[in-house]
Each structure stands twice: as C-alpha cells, then as structure tokens.
Amino acid sequence: MPFVTVDGQALHYIDQGTGPAVLLAGSYLWDHAMWAPQIxxxxxxxxxxxxxxxxxGESGRMPECTKSLDDVARQALGLLDHLDIDRVTLVGLSVGGMWGVRLALSAPQRLDGLVLIDTYVGVEPEPTRQYYFSLFKQIEDSGVISPQLLDIVVPIFFRPGIDPQSAxxxxxRAKLAALPANRLRQSIVPMGRITFGRDDLLPRLGELNPETTLLMCGDQDKPRPPSETREMAELxxxxxxxVPEAGHISNLENPQFVTDALLKFLGARN
Structure with missing residues (x-):
C-alpha cells in the first residue's frame, strides 16, 4: 500500500487507473474505502x-503541526506534489469538501474542477458545535466510542429510513467500535475539533470558478441539509x-446516481 511522509507522518492513499487525475476526499470517521463504487x-x-x-484507515497519527483544515489542505497538496500531479479534479464529501475548498482557494491553478458533496464551509452552528464537542470529550475521557455513543453517532451518517441491520x-458501526484509544485521542478527536471548530469561508465562495464547480447533497442529509448546499451554490x-434516497454518505446510499453525476461532470471537463 502506498504511503507518503507528510509533516513527519505516513499518509496513506490509493492510486488507481490512468488519465486525468481525480482526488477523492472523504468524510470524517470514514476511510478511502467509502469511495469503492466510485473508484x-x-x-x-x-x-x-x-x-x-x-x-x-491506514494513515498515521495526525501531525502535531495540524491546527486547522488549512493544514489538511496543504498536506493534500504535498501528496499531489509527491505524485507529480499538476492538476486534479477534487471531489470532497463532508470534511473532504471543507478542506477541499481551502485547497481550491489557496492553489486554484492546481484544479481542473471541484465537486462538493454533503458539505458546508460556513461555521458550524453553535448548538451543534457544542453538542459534537461534548461527544468528543466523552470519547477522549473513555478512550472508546461506547455502544451508547454509537447509537447516537452512526445514524447521523445515513438517511432516516435505512435498515440498521444492513451491511x-x-x-x-463495527469499525467505529474497534477504534483503539490512542488513535481516538491522538487523531480522531483532534480532527473532529478542527472540523467542527472551523472558521467561516462563505464570504470567499465567490472566488471559486462557477463553471468548474458542482455541488451535490443527499436529499435526506441530516447533519448537512440541502438548504446549506443551496446557500453555497448561490454564493x-x-x-x-x-441525491435521491440518500443521507450524509450519499455516494454509498445511492452510489449509481453519484457515480453517473461525477462521470458527466468529469466528461465535460476532460
């Protein structure tokens, strides 16, 4: 499995296929395997x-110097430099979109296109931010995502009607339950605080190129509702x-719809 050392830690990635480059940036608490249908x-x-x-996934602990999503964007550029990729279409879902916009704003010359899925680059609404931070504190203190917390956290990612017994x-749920204490405390919780404590990028969205940008959102996304996507698209x-019949991880709840939309978008760019 390929790794690149960035800021002293091993960043894991997969690199598959040939042609114009596409960078897939996924959700908090998910690894690259969430993109399996699209890959x-x-x-x-x-x-x-x-x-x-x-x-x-297979990546190392969060580097000490990682203080904001701008650092995550810079680290992703380090990966592209390592791979000698000058230009890429970035597809970012959830936190992947949050730092993806920062990459687009800091290095617009590196992007052929930008697709933002189930994401929002405004500040986290204060009640939600405080709620998530209270969950992080519980996880940090206990060193585990308890069954009670799993009952809260897991449903956030899916549409309300999903079968909880589905694979x-x-x-x-099983992946979250198995996360070891050191990984939770050193990386997962700090990454969560960075994500939900982010600053407001809405005033800068007008700097993005509307001709090469597409937004998508699950029609039943609870943490990042369609109203946020409409707001950003307008800006x-x-x-x-x-995305019909889909919650926050819309690319897995309705994979064919998302894949078709991506292929159409990419086909128009390349």
Whole structure:
C-alpha cells in the first residue's frame, strides 16, 4: 500500500487507473474505502487518488503541526506534489469538501474542477458545535466510542429510513467500535475539533470558478441539509444536484446516481 511522509507522518492513499487525475476526499470517521463504487467506475477512465485522513484507515497519527483544515489542505497538496500531479479534479464529501475548498482557494491553478458533496464551509452552528464537542470529550475521557455513543453517532451518517441491520450500517458501526484509544485521542478527536471548530469561508465562495464547480447533497442529509448546499451554490453561482434516497454518505446510499453525476461532470471537463 502506498504511503507518503507528510509533516513527519505516513499518509496513506490509493492510486488507481490512468488519465486525468481525480482526488477523492472523504468524510470524517470514514476511510478511502467509502469511495469503492466510485473508484471502480472512475478508474476505468481516470487516474483516481483517494487518501485516508490522519488517524483513519491506514494513515498515521495526525501531525502535531495540524491546527486547522488549512493544514489538511496543504498536506493534500504535498501528496499531489509527491505524485507529480499538476492538476486534479477534487471531489470532497463532508470534511473532504471543507478542506477541499481551502485547497481550491489557496492553489486554484492546481484544479481542473471541484465537486462538493454533503458539505458546508460556513461555521458550524453553535448548538451543534457544542453538542459534537461534548461527544468528543466523552470519547477522549473513555478512550472508546461506547455502544451508547454509537447509537447516537452512526445514524447521523445515513438517511432516516435505512435498515440498521444492513451491511453498510453494521460495518460502519463495527469499525467505529474497534477504534483503539490512542488513535481516538491522538487523531480522531483532534480532527473532529478542527472540523467542527472551523472558521467561516462563505464570504470567499465567490472566488471559486462557477463553471468548474458542482455541488451535490443527499436529499435526506441530516447533519448537512440541502438548504446549506443551496446557500453555497448561490454564493458560487454554480449548479447543485440533490441525491435521491440518500443521507450524509450519499455516494454509498445511492452510489449509481453519484457515480453517473461525477462521470458527466468529469466528461465535460476532460
């Protein structure tokens, strides 16, 4: 499995296929495997890179110097430099979109296109931020995501009607339950605080290129509702698409719809 050392830690990624480069940036608490349906389809036509956030999947612990999502964007640019990729289409879901916008604003010359899925770059609403921070404190203190917390956290990611006995739901729950204390305390919790304590980028969305930007959102996304996607699309001046029958991880709840939309977007760019 390929790794690159960035800021003293091993960042894990996959690199599959040939053609114009596409960088897949995933959600908090998920690793690159969340993109499996898209990797299979896109890598038939494109060079697909998908990375694991610090402390997620096979990546190492979050580097000490990581203080904000701007640092995560800079670290992702380090990966692209390592791979000698000058230009890429970035597809960011949830926190992947949050730092993806920062990469787009800091290095616009590196992007052919930007797709933001189930994400929001405004500040986290204060009641939600405080609620998530209270969950992080419980996880940090106990060194585990307890069954009681799993009952709270896991449903956040899916549409309300999902079968809780489905493989998608149960596999995610099992992965979270198995996270070791050191990984939770050194990487998962700090990454969560950075994510939900982010600053406001809404005033800068007008700097993005509306011709090469697309927004998508699960029509039943609870943590990042469609109203946020509409707000951002209006500020950018770009189109947005709602993913039917999907919650926060819309690319896995309705994979064919998301894959088709990505292939259409990429086809128009390349």
């Amino acid at each position: 299979t389809a896109l890598s038939q036509h494109y060079r697909v890179i998908a990375l694991d956030l610090w402390g997620h 998608l739901y149960q596999d995610f 950018i001046g770009c189109p947005y698409v709602l």
